[in-house]
Amino acid sequence: MSKIQDTEVRWGILGVGNVCEVKSAPAMNLIPNSKIEAVMRRSEEKVIDYAQRHGIAKWYTSAADLINDPKVNAIYIATPPSAHLELASLAAAAGKPVYVEKPMARTHQECLDMIAVCEKANVPLYVAYYRRALPHFRKIKELITDGTLGEIRSVHINLKQKLDASLITKVETNWRVDPELAGGGYFFDLASHQLDLMDFFFGKITHASGFCSNQAGTYEAEDIVVGSFVFESGVLGTGNWCFTTSENAELDQTIIYGSKGKVSFETFGKGEFELELDGKAAEKLSFELPKHIQQPLIETIVADLLGTGTCQSTGISGARANWVMDQLVKKRV
Template sequence: MENITWGILGCGDVTEVKSGPAFNKVANSKIEAVMRRNAEKAADYAKRHQIEKFYASADDLMNDDKINSIYIATPPSFHKEFAIQAMKAGKNVYIEKPVALNVAELNRMIEVEKQTGKKVTVAHYRRALPLFIKLKELIDHQIIGDVRLIDLKLLQKPNSEMIAKTDENWRLNPEISGGGLFYDLAPHQLDILVQIFGAPEKSFGFSVNQTRKTAADDVTIGQMLFKKDIVFNGIWNFNAHPDNEIEQCEIIGSQGKIIFSFFGNEMALVKNGQTEVFSFENPYHIQQNMIKKTVKHFLGKEENPCSLKDALLSLKIMESFTT
């Protein structure tokens, strides 16, 4: 395999800027075809992005012999089915988060990956962004000494601008999303934490639906104990008053602390009474760095930037907070 030829399964809003165009901007990578159940929208997407072929059937996309890799960008309830179908069709897979509705589904995907020998990478693209590369470097080099506490707060008003908008608003339907807005945003955060600190020794929490306006819980509380007695405390609240909105994480060590936003581009290092601020520039297509690493992995030139087993760690934590 000299080049990765892609089929995009679910060419919806998330693929317009964040990911889709990047597949044609990475070396040895080309979008061969796209698929959406609405043929008219699939044709429009293909025309606007200069893609030769489009399909209205997942089967037709999977059976295209010119495609060797599938990007799954559908809502999560379809991830397991399509990932397994793609692997059995001989395709490698790049798949959006949350990678599955639950741990049981993900374990089944891992089984099929092993059986087929295909490669699967999860789109936890923040791993490849400069802020989080720098964050890991600071922690690994013990710039703030021994880490003692991780405090995460995400409080957002209903219909927050942080939440991606879709016609069907499927993120608020747990049967499709896995668990409301927590399942949409927390994977980004928890994946970075397990990448840096490893699997937690303990994790527990609870979720509640305070407003009862949708079927999804709107408040989640979670606590973890990482190795070296590092304590984590997190709160996700999606019914907050606008005056109380915050999205911040503090990593507090024995010699200082780091303050940052998982969805921003600045980080502050506070140490010895001084504050140093780091600013970072993300790629226009925010997944491009991760897609580049994924292409290299599929070509056998790099390790997997985020495997199914990597994603399993954060999904287990999410279940422990919500069940």
């Protein structure tokens, strides 16, 4: 697989919206041998505002123009999922590596198509599942791998969020609950992170089934999903996601059970988790998270492109999260 021939990764960013304010893009200018060369957004007013606030000299309102900029040698796609396949195809055709936001696409088939176009063009494809690179999740991975938890028996994901009252009047402007743009609702936006993290911990999920429904009727997409899944490693798992609970019922908890203990953590919370081992008091382990939360993952992408390291979040791994989500929402009741 071809990387880049330069000594510096010069990013072109497509879609400089909210995710590019703090989470991702600023890190690209902090990592050695990495810089933002140009940004693009369809709104000229908004792209100029972003470029000026972040000190970026070059901006575009056309994706094709940015992709074909000869100084840009890597593309970051930060648009809603509906545009990921088209933009990844354009970048691959130009011979430029692709870093795409999560979820990787609206469906597993679109993910496979993205993989195919990048493989045909011989360019790398990375996905923004940045939790794989965060310190507390890497520590949990270590506890699983080194046998501290014993043989892993099961994992259980439980995510409950209250219904966002603003959605009642803003559904049409919230792409995250528009299946045409996002593939589904908040389940696709948030559970994709969790399912990819499970893939990082335990390997590929080989079987998955579930049910989904729209109980509140606030928007078209599903607002509740329940399911179960089996990993190739033999670990069993369940998930329960609901986005219309009451405020006092909100919960973000994943528990991993092993033969020697258990770990519990929040996917979207602080950099900490609780470890309970047989015969010992529960212990809370805390880690400092970076200001720009995607920076550790982007560092591995830069290293991979420059031939000095590897990145563990690729199109191949990212597509697996989409496959599981497709299975879990297949039966709507």
